[in-house]
Amino acid sequence: MIAMDILLLNIIVLIYILAVGYLGYRGWRETRDSEDYMVAGRKIHPYVMAMSYGATFISTSAIVGFGGVAGLFGMGLLWLTFLNIFVGIFIAFVFFGKRTRKMGHNLSAMTFPELLARRFESRFIQYFSGLVIFLGMPMYASVVLIGAARFIETTLAIDFDLALMIFSVIIAAYVVLGGLKGVMYTDAMQATIMFVGMAFLLVMTYSHLGGIIAAHQALTDLADLVPANLASMGHLGWTAMPASGSAWWWNLVSTLVLGVGIGVLAMPQLVVRFMTVKSSRELNRAVLVGGIFILMMTGVAFVVGALSNVYFVQHDGVIAIAAASGNSDSIIPVYINAAMPEWFVYIFMLTLLAAAMSTLSSQFHAQGTAVGRDVYETLAGMRGGRSIPITRIGIIIAVVVAVILGYVLPPSIIAPGTAIFFGLCAAAFLPMYACALFWRRATRAGAVAGLVTGTFISLFWLAFVHQKEAAALGIAKMILGRDVLITSMPWPVVDPIVVALPLAFVVTVAVSLATKPPAEEHLDKCFKGIG
Amino acid sequence: MLGINDPWIIGVYLLSVLSALLCVAYGLVNWNRGGEKEANEIREEVSWEKGEVQMEERELGL
Numbered sequence: 001m002i003a004m005d006i007l008l009l010n011i012i013v014l015i016y017i018l019a020v021g022y023l024g025y026r027g028w029r030e031t032r033d034s035e036d037y038m039v040a041g042r043k044i045h046p047y048v049m050a051m052s053y054g055a056t057f058i059s060t061s062a063i064v065g066f067g068g069v070a071g072l073f074g075m076g077l078l079w080l081t082f083l084n085i086f087v088g089i090f091i092a093f094v095f096f097g098k099r100t101r102k103m104g105h106n107l108s109a110m111t112f113p114e115l116l117a118r119r120f121e122s123r124f125i126q127y128f129s130g131l132v133i134f135l136g137m138p139m140y141a142s143v144v145l146i147g148a149a150r151f152i153e154t155t156l157a158i159d160f161d162l163a164l165m166i167f168s169v170i171i172a173a174y175v176v177l178g179g180l181k182g183v184m185y186t187d188a189m190q191a192t193i194m195f196v197g198m199a200f201l202l203v204m205t206y207s208h209l210g211g212i213i214a215a216h217q218a219l220t221d222l223a224d225l226v227p228a229n230l231a232s233m234g235h236l237g238w239t240a241m242p243a244s245g246s247a248w249w250w251n252l253v254s255t256l257v258l259g260v261g262i263g264v265l266a267m268p269q270l271v272v273r274f275m276t277v278k279s280s281r282e283l284n285r286a287v288l289v290g291g292i293f294i295l296m297m298t299g300v301a302f303v304v305g306a307l308s309n310v311y312f313v314q315h316d317g318v319i320a321i322a323a324a325s326g327n328s329d330s331i332i333p334v335y336i337n338a339a340m341p342e343w344f345v346y347i348f349m350l351t352l353l354a355a356a357m358s359t360l361s362s363q364f365h366a367q368g369t370a371v372g373r374d375v376y377e378t379l380a381g382m383r384g385g386r387s388i389p390i391t392r393i394g395i396i397i398a399v400v401v402a403v404i405l406g407y408v409l410p411p412s413i414i415a416p417g418t419a420i421f422f423g424l425c426a427a428a429f430l431p432m433y434a435c436a437l438f439w440r441r442a443t444r445a446g447a448v449a450g451l452v453t454g455t456f457i458s459l460f461w462l463a464f465v466h467q468k469e470a471a472a473l474g475i476a477k478m479i480l481g482r483d484v485l486i487t488s489m490p491w492p493v494v495d496p497i498v499v500a501l502p503l504a505f506v507v508t509v510a511v512s513l514a515t516k517p518p519a520e521e522h523l524d525k526c527f528k529g530i531g
Numbered sequence: 532m533l534g535i536n537d538p539w540i541i542g543v544y545l546l547s548v549l550s551a552l553l554c555v556a557y558g559l560v561n562w563n564r565g566g567e568k569e570a571n572e573i574r575e576e577v578s579w580e581k582g583e584v585q586m587e588e589r590e591l592g593l
Binding site: 074075076078079081082085086089090094098212213214215216217218219220236239240241279280281282283284285286287288289290291292294295299 | 533534535536537539540543544546547548550551552553554555557558559561562563564565
């Protein structure tokens with residue numbers, strides 16, 4: 001019987017890989033020049049654009065990592081779903097997206113750092129941002145890989161390391177060959193699979209637990225089962241927010257909800273998608289598709305993650321985190337394998353592989369263009385098609401680094417690993433990006449100062465103040481003799497974004513006001529056609 | 532309500548659904564808006580693409 005199932009699974013996966021291969025090949029065939037390769041020739045269908053953005057945004061990180069965190073924290077994580085939709089879709093598309101598209105067009109920018117560099121006429125911005133992306137993103141890429149690998153590990157009990165390797169090679173092949181057009185076609189297909197898979201998961205979970213209200217009530221009634229160590233950190237049950245000001249509350253609100261919820265506005269691989277649509281109309285339409293898509297992804301993952309506690313208590317007498325042997329990254333895979341019919345487990349695995357592939361391919365693509373276009377071309381002073389080989393080498397390096405990190409990172413890392421990268425991007429890029437789009441008076445000096453401030457304060461905070469990373473890195477211990485610089489609460493649990501982002505904003509504005517305004521002529525070019 | 536006692540959780544549960552509905556409403560209302568600049572931009576794009584080709588030819592000495 002198991003042999004049959006494996007055969008069926010192999011057939012499904014093979015069909016899937018062939019379809020992805022075909023779409024990647026189509027993208028490759030249609031990629032004629034460097035501009036096609038970078039921004040897909042700027043003419044992409046709105047469904048493809050929205051689904052591609054959605055599939056890039058949502059990955060195994062959101063479903064497995066954050067879904068597992070919801071199994072641990074409960075439904076408070078839904079604040080992230082709300083921000084994902086309201087900030088990540090509505091504000092991002094309607095306010096940032098339209099201006100980004102227009103300004104990207106006016107300045108013929110092809111990458112996020114290039115847009116900022118041309119707006120502020122600074123090469124430093126381009127290669128510095130390129131470096132931040134190239135060096136920071138492997139962390140995020142690798143937790144996405146881990147998410148997929150954990151699911152394969154649980155479902156098939158096959159050699160995890162080997163699966164990780166094969167999976168990485170497939171992704172690398174189609175990103176290197178196809179450029180963004182290939183990436184966007186396959187993304188749209190994968191997003192469609194993800195949507196159907198998550199819809200099933202939601203319906204089956206609620207119906208299994210006796211309906212929406214009965215399921216929630218059962219989860220509410222579990223509040224007494226919160227382990228003492230979590231309760232002492234502020235955990236008040238899975239349908240309640242953590243106690244205000246507690247360690248648990250800071251972790252949920254500052255790191256997971258704010259870090260990821262706000263950080264999405266300045267994610268390079270998402271911003272570049274705004275430059276691929278031909279008019280604002282496509283963005284308007286994409287808002288519709290994107291809003292529903294994100295609700296079905298993160299909303300469902302977080303609700304189901306929290307409700308998995310009810311299932312595990314009813315069947316095994318333990319809460320979700322105990323059923324997953326203490327690794328929150330395993331809660332969703334274990335739940336789906338235990339509670340769902342076998343055919344669904346296979347489809348869901350495909351869904352997750354799809355989610356991982358789409359996010360990873362965009363991440364690797366963003367890293368490749370960061371090193372090829374933003375670092376190499378800017379420093380070498382060359383333009384045109386010459387950077388494509390460098391971009392491809394950059395992608396290969398990015399894949400290798402992500403895979404290596406995938407082997408060495410500890411358990412329960414997916415959500416915090418994602419949050420670190422989102423938080424870093426928010427602090428480094430958001431002040432300069434928002435000013436670039438909305439404030440004509442912003443100057444080059446202001447943008448550079450904000451970029452440097454946001455980047456270094458974030459890194460300093462991670463190394464010296466935020467307990468989790470500081471203790472793991474050990475730099476503070478080496479220099480100061482203790483894990484963190486400030487030991488009094490709440491500082492060791494306050495996320496870098498809470499400090500670095502506002503400071504970087506203040507610095508950007510203050511330095512801009514203190515320096516000479518940019519030339520009117522240049523601003524007119526940047527803002528041509530923008531209200 | 533909904534089997535949940537904490538108003539913050541009920542609130543965000545509903546808020547998530549409402550914000551998705553906001554996106555749907557916005558998308559429907561503006562379904563055809565914002566496309567009018569297209570023709571102009573396409574012309575611009577053609578001219579840049581020509582410029583880009585010329586630049587590359589110059590740089591690469593083709």
